[in-house]
Amino acid sequence: MTRLPATPAAADGASTPYALVDAARVARNIQRLNAHLEPFDVRLRPHVKTAKSPELTRQIWAGGTGPVTVSTLAEAEAFAADGFDDIVYAVGIAPDKLRRVHEIRSGGVDLVVLLDSVLQAEAVSEASAAFGDRIPALIEIDCDGHRSGLRPEDPELLRVAEALRDAELRGVLAHAGESYHCRGAAELAAAAENERAVTVRAARTLRQAGHRVDVVSIGSTPTAHFIRDTDGITEIRAGNYLFFDLVMAGIGVCDTTDIALSVVVTVIAHQPERGRLITDGGWTAMSQDRGTAEQDTDQGYGVVLDADGRPYPDLLMTSANQEHGILSLREGSTAALPALPIGTRVRVLPNHACATAGQYGRLLLDQGRPDVGHTVLHRVGGW
Amino acid sequence: MTRLPATPAAADGASTPYALVDAARVARNIQRLNAHLEPFDVRLRPHVKTAKSPELTRQIWAGGTGPVTVSTLAEAEAFAADGFDDIVYAVGIAPDKLRRVHEIRSGGVDLVVLLDSVLQAEAVSEASAAFGDRIPALIEIDCDGHRSGLRPEDPELLRVAEALRDAELRGVLAHAGESYHCRGAAELAAAAENERAVTVRAARTLRQAGHRVDVVSIGSTPTAHFIRDTDGITEIRAGNYLFFDLVMAGIGVCDTTDIALSVVVTVIAHQPERGRLITDGGWTAMSQDRGTAEQDTDQGYGVVLDADGRPYPDLLMTSANQEHGILSLREGSTAALPALPIGTRVRVLPNHACATAGQYGRLLLDQGRPDVGHTVLHRVGGW
Structure with a gap:
């Protein structure tokens, strides 16, 4: 058995356990998705919920900022403080969070909320009127039965849009959460195409009813890496890909050497x-x-x-x-x-x-x- | 459907989700274990890994301090800074953490480490000599095959004690981790008695070989609440009991109304x-x-x-x-x-x-x- 000195100085000064990020792999993962999306006319709106680090997120834009997706208002506040001014909060809005949303927006940030019910839309409309701030909202679309959102053919879709009255309907958003259960490129490409087609259908329904729909947003790390057609889509979201992990390797989105x-x-x-x-x-x-x-x-x-x-x-x-x-x-x-x-x-x-x-x-x-x-x-x- | 105002002020000013602690239940849980242990001649050394709050931990001593168990050196540092000066770090010591251990001890804290191998004992002895600080150590005893530690009959036990040379052998410590799989009072009392008997046997082996054993420490939230005999034991540890949880209720240690x-x-x-x-x-x-x-x-x-x-x-x-x-x-x-x-x-x-x-x-x-x-x-x- 090898004898160790009693007190070897840790090479990095940190006590174990600690979390280590390989900067070269992050750079490669950023470059890979950028290259994949380059041929398409879509904006990348990365989800920052994995690293939750403004500094690391800035590497996507070579040190600058860009549009981001957040999972908490605490992330919105921290990224806003770091200069990010285009933020989607991608968890269905709880009415009593609207004051905080307005406060963040008051700092010059285009913070957008997500919803899928008339009650939420009414709350956002009432808050918009009360604050004198037309809060922009995306309607969540359910593309695969994963969690929440409305199907494009659900009559509730138009009712929600109408209830936004004093707020702003910005567009639609879907997340192909079921893509985490796919295996291999063909299944992932099919999940991406389904996510695209369903979300575009919802946008069309809204437009046919006279609503303006500027944003048609889809995304998940698996589908973003396998999408082949972005027709009708304005932006794509992905977050986990900066780090990747064993689940993503198991799906076939990355190799373990990308983690x-x-x-x-x-x-x-x-x-x-x-x-x-x-x-x-x-x-x-x-x-x-x-x-x-x-x-x-x-x-x-x-x-x-x-x-x-x-x-x-x-x-x-x-x-x-x-x-x-x-x-x-x-x-x-x-x-x-x-x-x-x-x-x-x-x-x-x-x-x-x-x-x-x-x-x-x-x-x-x-x-x-x-x-x-x-x-x-x-x-x-x-x- | 009930309409909500757009921006109800949260009664407590906190955004959901947040973690809420019921002070009355904590007080009752503290009182319950104190009352159970009162007839026995043992010291309670609570494990602070659940709340990790010096302020809440002080409620065990009506605002004062007492002996505690920690799961990280960060806890040891924070509790030391708050005035706690009698601390057992109950995770097997990694040799390169010994400098930090010594630094905490230099502040007047009796910080004790845990180990179950000759290599660790040698590292602690060497660090003690290098720092001019006889670092006290407990030898971990395996009472139920749960995780780590030495069996009382393992010849390694005496070798570890001897290897502590320039350090201080303070005693022995066991944790009945398997008690989490017990159901009901009879099984829990049996697990507590086994934890006691095995640990006392290890202490006896060491004493018979001429070693001084001041501390004989056992404990887990389940066994601490069901122990009936503490013969040979000097201290009992428990941590989760300040809060309890559904697992503890499922074992039969508490009711859901205690959580x-x-x-x-x-x-x-x-x-x-x-x-x-x-x-x-x-x-x-x-x-x-x-x-x-x-x-x-x-x-x-x-x-x-x-x-x-x-x-x-x-x-x-x-x-x-x-x-x-x-x-x-x-x-x-x-x-x-x-x-x-x-x-x-x-x-x-x-x-x-x-x-x-x-x-x-x-x-x-x-x-x-x-x-x-x-x-x-x-x-x-x-x-």
Whole structure:
């Protein structure tokens, strides 16, 4: 067994567990989607809910800003404070959040809300009148029965549009949440085409009734990467792709070598007789997301790499307590449990980057420059 | 359908989702364990990993401090800064954390580490010599095969004790993690007695070899509440009990009316044809913990209460997206889906208080005094 000095200085000064972002992979992932969308006449409106970092998000525009999608008003506030002025809040609006929406808009931000009911539309209209601020709204369209939204043929669609009266109907928005259950390029392209066609149909229905529809927005990381036709679409959303994760690799959207987020943990115990190693990174470090459990290859709580990013054959984080991770070999593996001395740092690729990043108040950005160390990316917390 | 004003002021000024703590229930839970342990000659060393709030933890000592257990060095630092000076860090020590341990100890805090291998003991001994600080250590004892630690009969036990040379052997510590799978008082009492007996046996082995063993520490929320004999034990740990949760209720340690933590969310959509309501609180608000899935009664992502804490018959949070919660009736229920207007606030009791509280940077403490509003409890984040 290798002896370790009692107090090796951590190369990066951080205690494990911590979340590490590979800047080169983020840049490659940004470039890849940009290149895929380049031939189409659509705007990319990235969803910032994964990294929740204005600084990292700016890399999409080489340090500038652009249109973004947020999942919380706290994100809207933080991105607005950083200079982002074109924001869609893509969770159905709760009426008592409209004052905060107006306050953000008062700072010169074009913040747009989402809704799918007459009651919400009436609330947005009443708030618009009360504040003297025509709050823009997108009507959520259900393209695949995943969660919420209205079908294009639902008579409620026109009623919602009409109820927006003193507000502004900006357009329609759909999210192909079911695309996360696709496998392979053909299924993903079909999900993208369905998302497009259904949303365009809703826009047409509204226009035929005399409504102006400037925005026809679709998107998810899987469909954005496989869309082949954007006819009638004005903007595409995707968020997870900056980091990607094992679920996305399992769907076929990326390769595990594209995954830009990992969690660095330290081996703290050996149990060779039980075929396992214990680390100081449990579910608080990885999240409890087990998204690959429903896929062809169950990756446990994550795939284990060495400190330089090379995978150990068949080694997974197979179980998690609050502050303890259990590493063992994939079921049926004939590989040997690697002899990792206590104190060894390893990295774990996450099932779901949104969930894992969500466990951290900050991420460390590895820019491949040991001379300058890691940059701290602060994440927006709360709601 | 009830019409809501466009911008009702939230009674507490907080946007949903947020985490609410019922101060009266916390007080009752504190009192209950104190009363249970009162006849025994043991010290209570609560684990602070659930609330991670020095302010709330002080309520155990009527505003004072006492011995605590922590799950991260960040907790140790924050509690030390708040005046807590007797702390056990109950995760196996990683050698490169020893400098931080020494720095915390240099502030006058009796910070104790945990270990179960010769390599760790050597690292702690070397660090003790290098820093001129005899770092105290507890040897972790495995009482039920749950995770880590040494069995009392393992010859490694004495080797670890001997390797502590320049450090200080403070004693032994066990955690009956398997007690979470018990059901009912008899099984819980048996788990507590096993935890006691095994740990005392380890202490005896060490003493017979000439080692001084001042601390014999056991505990988990389930076993602490059902222990009947503490012979040979010096201290008992429990943490989750300040809040309790649905998993603890499922085991039989508490009733759902003892659960002091809930998440307040707002209804944002209706889908009566699918038998569900949608809220603005998804897995980021509740965590992805599905601990009751393995129990007799699967509570989904949580039990839904009205704003005053009364449960809706059979209404559960049955599914979760990142920022959306799905409420529907328990499988097989004959109840009617309650007609909750969009904008209605409801509360969700969590499966696992540690995981749910972990999603928040702050908790709101409801002291039952609408005149003063809620107190903000800041949680210790990171590691």
